[in-house]
Amino acid sequence: MSNPPPAASTVRARLPRGFADRGPSEILATNRMIEAIRASYELYGFEAVETPFVEYTEALGKFLPDLDRPNEGVFSLQDDDDQWVSLRYDLTAPLARYVAENFDKLAKPYRSYRVGWVFRNEKPGPGRFRQFMQFDADTVGSASVAADAEICMMAADTLERLGVKRGDYVIKVNNRKVLDGVLEAAGLEGEGRGAQKLIVLRAIDKLDRLGTDGVRMLLGTGRKDESGDFTKGADLSSAAIERIIAFTAARAGDNAATLRNLRAAVGDSARGAEGVSELETMADLFAASGHEGRVIIDPAVVRGLEYYTGPVYEAELTFEVKDEHGRPVRFGSVGGGGRYDGLVARFRAEPVPATGFSIGVSRLFSALRAMNSPLTRADNARGPVVVLSMDKDQMGATLAMVGKLRAAGIKSEMYLGASGMNAQLKYADRRRSICAVIQGSNEREKGEVAIRDLVLGAELAASTKDRADYLELRQRAQFTVTEDRLVDAVREVLARHGG
Amino acid sequence: MSNPPPAASTVRARLPRGFADRGPSEILATNRMIEAIRASYELYGFEAVETPFVEYTEALGKFLPDLDRPNEGVFSLQDDDDQWVSLRYDLTAPLARYVAENFDKLAKPYRSYRVGWVFRNEKPGPGRFRQFMQFDADTVGSASVAADAEICMMAADTLERLGVKRGDYVIKVNNRKVLDGVLEAAGLEGEGRGAQKLIVLRAIDKLDRLGTDGVRMLLGTGRKDESGDFTKGADLSSAAIERIIAFTAARAGDNAATLRNLRAAVGDSARGAEGVSELETMADLFAASGHEGRVIIDPAVVRGLEYYTGPVYEAELTFEVKDEHGRPVRFGSVGGGGRYDGLVARFRAEPVPATGFSIGVSRLFSALRAMNSPLTRADNARGPVVVLSMDKDQMGATLAMVGKLRAAGIKSEMYLGASGMNAQLKYADRRRSICAVIQGSNEREKGEVAIRDLVLGAELAASTKDRADYLELRQRAQFTVTEDRLVDAVREVLARHGG
Numbered sequence: 001m002s003n004p005p006p007a008a009s010t011v012r013a014r015l016p017r018g019f020a021d022r023g024p025s026e027i028l029a030t031n032r033m034i035e036a037i038r039a040s041y042e043l044y045g046f047e048a049v050e051t052p053f054v055e056y057t058e059a060l061g062k063f064l065p066d067l068d069r070p071n072e073g074v075f076s077l078q079d080d081d082d083q084w085v086s087l088r089y090d091l092t093a094p095l096a097r098y099v100a101e102n103f104d105k106l107a108k109p110y111r112s113y114r115v116g117w118v119f120r121n122e123k124p125g126p127g128r129f130r131q132f133m134q135f136d137a138d139t140v141g142s143a144s145v146a147a148d149a150e151i152c153m154m155a156a157d158t159l160e161r162l163g164v165k166r167g168d169y170v171i172k173v174n175n176r177k178v179l180d181g182v183l184e185a186a187g188l189e190g191e192g193r194g195a196q197k198l199i200v201l202r203a204i205d206k207l208d209r210l211g212t213d214g215v216r217m218l219l220g221t222g223r224k225d226e227s228g229d230f231t232k233g234a235d236l237s238s239a240a241i242e243r244i245i246a247f248t249a250a251r252a253g254d255n256a257a258t259l260r261n262l263r264a265a266v267g268d269s270a271r272g273a274e275g276v277s278e279l280e281t282m283a284d285l286f287a288a289s290g291h292e293g294r295v296i297i298d299p300a301v302v303r304g305l306e307y308y309t310g311p312v313y314e315a316e317l318t319f320e321v322k323d324e325h326g327r328p329v330r331f332g333s334v335g336g337g338g339r340y341d342g343l344v345a346r347f348r349a350e351p352v353p354a355t356g357f358s359i360g361v362s363r364l365f366s367a368l369r370a371m372n373s374p375l376t377r378a379d380n381a382r383g384p385v386v387v388l389s390m391d392k393d394q395m396g397a398t399l400a401m402v403g404k405l406r407a408a409g410i411k412s413e414m415y416l417g418a419s420g421m422n423a424q425l426k427y428a429d430r431r432r433s434i435c436a437v438i439q440g441s442n443e444r445e446k447g448e449v450a451i452r453d454l455v456l457g458a459e460l461a462a463s464t465k466d467r468a469d470y471l472e473l474r475q476r477a478q479f480t481v482t483e484d485r486l487v488d489a490v491r492e493v494l495a496r497h498g499g
Numbered sequence: 500m501s502n503p504p505p506a507a508s509t510v511r512a513r514l515p516r517g518f519a520d521r522g523p524s525e526i527l528a529t530n531r532m533i534e535a536i537r538a539s540y541e542l543y544g545f546e547a548v549e550t551p552f553v554e555y556t557e558a559l560g561k562f563l564p565d566l567d568r569p570n571e572g573v574f575s576l577q578d579d580d581d582q583w584v585s586l587r588y589d590l591t592a593p594l595a596r597y598v599a600e601n602f603d604k605l606a607k608p609y610r611s612y613r614v615g616w617v618f619r620n621e622k623p624g625p626g627r628f629r630q631f632m633q634f635d636a637d638t639v640g641s642a643s644v645a646a647d648a649e650i651c652m653m654a655a656d657t658l659e660r661l662g663v664k665r666g667d668y669v670i671k672v673n674n675r676k677v678l679d680g681v682l683e684a685a686g687l688e689g690e691g692r693g694a695q696k697l698i699v700l701r702a703i704d705k706l707d708r709l710g711t712d713g714v715r716m717l718l719g720t721g722r723k724d725e726s727g728d729f730t731k732g733a734d735l736s737s738a739a740i741e742r743i744i745a746f747t748a749a750r751a752g753d754n755a756a757t758l759r760n761l762r763a764a765v766g767d768s769a770r771g772a773e774g775v776s777e778l779e780t781m782a783d784l785f786a787a788s789g790h791e792g793r794v795i796i797d798p799a800v801v802r803g804l805e806y807y808t809g810p811v812y813e814a815e816l817t818f819e820v821k822d823e824h825g826r827p828v829r830f831g832s833v834g835g836g837g838r839y840d841g842l843v844a845r846f847r848a849e850p851v852p853a854t855g856f857s858i859g860v861s862r863l864f865s866a867l868r869a870m871n872s873p874l875t876r877a878d879n880a881r882g883p884v885v886v887l888s889m890d891k892d893q894m895g896a897t898l899a900m901v902g903k904l905r906a907a908g909i910k911s912e913m914y915l916g917a918s919g920m921n922a923q924l925k926y927a928d929r930r931r932s933i934c935a936v937i938q939g940s941n942e943r944e945k946g947e948v949a950i951r952d953l954v955l956g957a958e959l960a961a962s963t964k965d966r967a968d969y970l971e972l973r974q975r976a977q978f979t980v981t982e983d984r985l986v987d988a989v990r991e992v993l994a995r996h997g998g
Contacts, residue, residue, distance in 0.1 A: 011557055013599035013846040016584050019551035027547045043905050045883035045912030048526045052518035052630050058510055077576035080620050085515050100512035107929035109915045121579050131551050142915035146894050288895030289902045347512040384544035395645050396787030403788045406542050413544030416608045416641035430606035
């Protein structure tokens, strides 16, 4: 007889799009990765802080990279006092609120790291979630580019600690002031140019994806994508466009040569020259700390966020993976950041210099998995020892056996379902248990327990009886010991398989 | 000159009521506590799972304990598809959705634990937050009361692992079927009694707080509290009220005696007798596993949630703390749970038996802190070694020194602010650093660095120069070494103070 159809009132069990559950392997592996990043950041003198998931909408402001839909992107609602609150969409806006609120009691420069989930009310897509994890580090209260340089070097050191080999990653650094200088040299500075500048920034930010021809269109009248959607451009003259394209291509063989190119590109702009000088100082610090070649000046990096005011940086993985069409592509960005001297000033009369870096945790996790990093390998996680429940009237004695195993620090459980012996052993296999313990009435009368090696049992089942050591193996795969030897015998079986 | 007043557009830096930031000590200590609970649950064979913060409102349902405001309590909003979604308000409703959605691929009985933040859109108060953390364990797919018994014993073992001494806690167990039997024996069973039964449940649940007289009022016509608010009662006859009050007082000197009282209290009710039998089985298992006296049958425990269908249990700390008026009170409940055989069935045609336990993480944390548990003691956390920044043109060399310390695994940083030497040392004190490193031009010319022991320095500053060992101490508090001895000298100073 089949099951009755669901009642009309049955609710469908499903998650909203863009949200996901996580199983034990993913939780374990992600936690391992997070602990490695945490250790690296603490080595650099950063300390933990956490803000809640909900903030006043006004306190968060709107600093999302998507210019096209300025009123969307954030989950907002009215609380029981009819105040508008929002789920945090990054970890930078809440930090600005936190620093402003606790300004006098924080030792400054204030170096903190934060890890946690953020939320975007956007259309989800492949690999694009509406809840995802970020890991940020920020130095607030230091105007020195040494603070920026240090975070870039920390990003490099952290990737190596996570097992990314030197040469498989690069930290790219640029400076918004240099871009300002180039725009000024192209005659594009001055009042009321804010929106146009943002279009330019976001055009350059798409260089990787669209190539120079696509960026040229976005700097000019605009661009129509494959779906037919039209993005309005910055409406620059072709001279200005070529000047900007040349600037983004100014990266040379080493930092010194790149810096010479940039010095030329900013012409007479004082702001541009200041930006180049800052990059020179940073390049010196990279060299002094042995980070040359790992952290490089690259004018093609601009970052899509409006609030950056000085150095901007991006962590890129350079090894190749296959894209959805099987073609080799560079893995690409796993994090980025920059200097945002104005963000805390939203809350305070005086400006507060700040710089920070954010890792996309899920993206970095995918990268480490693509590299087959041991950090992300958790599929070898083994389930508990399962003590079979053979007779309902012996549950007390069975639980007492489990108690002995647990007292010895061995993960274990009594089977709690209603099925027979075979189903119980199958359950233990599905839990990936190494070992099952069985005491039927035969064993019980003799004061014994049967110990079953499920790993060896599975090997035996897959092998042929003709092998010379079959009988010996079968003997090892299930054997009987006296009750007092239970813990030792289980330990022995677990040790066979590294459990 | 004072600072200019904030611009009119300045946003106020503040959190919505009922939300809180967490600093490094609290994060460290809470994580330590969570890891201990995790280890305990894994020893019992439970595995981790995580659901997202957002679910369809319909999937979560309304299972909050607050009957009086059935339409409130949950943060809900419409997403970009105009679908109603909500922030999870506990970890049980999302688990029911998860199990229903993944039913066929889960090995059953499915034993899982989950830890995370949940949200309530309620009026916050002292110790009552709108974002708080729960740590749950559930067994889904087992109808056996052995599953309930095991979770009760795990709760006891977990508290001991967290340092709560035997005798300072008790796990109290009851069974909803027994209460049903008592109500039936009092002539209160039958169709249409659901709402009345819920009022009875919640009245008994307030026994601790209101005493028997308060509960009597709630079982009768109703009760007016100190603020003048009136809560409508269950409108029972005095005979029924006394029968229920007698039932809640049926706890005797040991489980066997309590069970005899309960057997009498349920009279001829078959459902009541079934409940008592289940409790008897559980009592046998507690005894067989050495948990007698730690897990006890107590009819006064009913739990305020409607969805429980069988055993209910509560973890209570029995040691005394001072209340807000300085009077000694028992610490009270830190968690609870029970059997909810109907919750997964909301999504599926057939019923799925389940039982689970939830710890209030913040409340348990407060309890451990009240006990002065080492787990919660994190105020000894020390800051990084601070290498002072003495000359701007020597930043490269200074960062290189920091690099050496970090390469040796020593948490350290270069001071990144713009202040002078005294302010830099003060910064290091505020970070609770053990050690500062100083290289002024004098030291640099000689190829040396000065190492300053900030802990000893603070002691010296507070002491008198008359003490016999003053000069020796001063010598130890700051000394000079050649640059190549930097790491060794810093290690030596850190070791003095257990850093």
